[in-house]
């Protein structure tokens with residue numbers, strides 16, 4: 001079931017000048033939301049932005065009926081969203097997409113940059129199901145490391161930064177945690193990073209799920225602008241995905 005409802009902004013937290021976390025209040029009881037699902041946001045107040053913008057659900061607070069979205073400013077739509085203030089209304093279609101398949105006894109989550117957004121809520125669900133997890137986050141520098149406290153509360157956090165300002169210096173693909181054994185890998189971030197982690201998982205025979213951030217328009221399977229090439233033919237990322245097992249994807 002999908003909903004189209006107004007949320008109220010309860011907080012707009014600046015992480016860096018181009019990275020924000022929006023906390024949104026739902027006026028009713030939140031429906032079931034799976035980690036890895038996303039929302040389509042109606043951007044108001046910007047006449048050039050006609051289409052809704054897809055943003056992953058970063059976190060869910062069921063007790064208080066709130067969700068959190070991590071927004072990176074890249075254009076007019078996300079710039080407008082970054083200006084939202086406490087009390088502003090935001091119309092969302094949600095929850096969209098398939099979400100992650102939660103499985104295994106010990107799992108690894110790998111996230112890069114703001115693409116790591118869906119992993120926090122995934123960690124919350126893994127913890128509820130007593131699944132042991134490690135999370136490896138790759139980011140530019142310490143200032144771009146968001147939700148660190150929450151990651152540490154829910155999992156074992158490992159970090160790589162490009163400048164060495166926190167954790168190991170370099171990229172996630174060289175981190176020693178990759179030498180350990182895992183039942184499943186969940187990976188979100190830039191496509192080259194997801195492909196590299198997918199190759200690593202393939203060599204070790206570990207199932208690997210990725211979240212594809214293809215450009216989307218409708219977000220509900222109608223416009224066909226978001227297709228991904230899979231071994232079963234072209235699939236709409238917004239409904240069959242955005243989460244795919246890499247062994248099902250061509251080019252991974």
Ligand SMILES: Cc1cc2nc3c(=O)[nH]c(=O)nc-3n(C[C@H](O)[C@H](O)[C@H](O)COP(=O)(O)OP(=O)(O)OC[C@H]3O[C@@H](n4cnc5c(N)ncnc54)[C@H](O)[C@@H]3O)c2cc1C
Nearest residue numbers: 053054055056070071072074075076077078117213214215
């Ligand atoms: C399923 C899904 C989940 C997403 N989750 C998040 C999230 O949690 N946080 C977040 O900040 N962003 C997320 N995105 C990306 C976000 O939707 C785009 O950055 C946003 O729509 C850009 O809108 P804009 O008006 O600011 O920029 P536009 O003016 O539309 O575009 C600015 C630039 O961004 C590029 N761009 C636009 N859409 C995408 C896209 N989908 N992928 C890559 N590049 C794009 C354009 O090519 C252009 O170069 C997600 C996208 C998808 C499909």
Ligand code: FES
Nearest residue numbers: 217219223224238
């Ligand atoms: S965005 Fe329209 S079909 Fe996927």
